[in-house]
Amino acid sequence: MPRKTPEKTDAYSHDHSRLIEAWRVMHYALRAVIAEPDRMLAKRGLTRVHHRILFFVARQPGMSVGELQTVLDVTKQALNTPLKQLQTQGLIDLSKAAHDARVRRIELTAEGASLEAKLTGEQLHMFAEAFAHAGEDATASWFEVTGKLAERIAR
């Protein structure tokens, strides 16, 4: 799909520099969304892994260590340390499952839930702002393009 004229390109022509700009903007958008939560986490000596744990536990309270291991795709050794740190800081609560005492029930404490809401809320707020700014149609378009990009990944 070559460009036809210098002053106007048809709807399906995308020149090199525009595509590079797309890639660049996407990187910066990612960094922007991650930046503020990272700063909040750093204050407590925590990292993105801790946020990921809080995020999933918030959405599936009582999930087990094994389930968490699966969704996060990490080994139990890699999970153990941050999990203990979160427990020590009183952000999560570990208890034995009723149906099987070998299994741990992981839940957020009130403080953990509060922190999670702040972290994730900050990120979702950025999206909400960008979507609100662009309008509903643009939002749908954004989903269409980004979803198309994501299509190649199995999951």
Next chain:
Amino acid sequence: MPRKTPEKTDAYSHDHSRLIEAWRVMHYALRAVIAEPDRMLAKRGLTRVHHRILFFVARQPGMSVGELQTVLDVTKQALNTPLKQLQTQGLIDLSKAAHDARVRRIELTAEGASLEAKLTGEQLHMFAEAFAHAGEDATASWFEVTGKLAERIAR
């Protein structure tokens, strides 16, 4: 901006699950764009750093080590190893600058240029496809939303 009615939300209301979906899709899009080049690099024992070097040198042939250090935001020690590897594999060419023999001119070899074109081309192709699929207006909207998100980052 609370939701008004359950069945229809106005253009500026974005509920929780939709925002989470946006975040999720963006992650997957990122991974999708990175996945294939990473696989190609891995075959040669290279990583994303090497691609970044090739990318910038392709766009500014003859740039110095110091300049590369600046754009990549890494120390010279961190840059030195991958740079030597690229040289060993015959992908880049180092020579002394004419105006100052202390300064290195970094250029891609034919093979380096070919690899760079394949790596970056693969990524840009994904964007081109997604944009072409969604159309020109949707593309503009995508830039608007993503650009709005990226706005918070200085650079």
Next chain:
DNA sequence: CGAGATAGGTCAATCACATTGACCTATTCT
């Protein structure tokens, strides 16, 4: 009941990677 499987925890070795600091050469600038 007793053997084997399972969930989770822990210790240790290793690997990859980046960072800081110190020191060295070649070269240019003054």
Next chain:
DNA sequence: AGAATAGGTCAATGTGATTGACCTATCTCG
């Protein structure tokens, strides 16, 4: 000639993640 600069290299350190081995508590099943 002496100071500054571009680059290179060695060494120590720190962080994370990975694998492997081994341990306890608990459950399941013949």
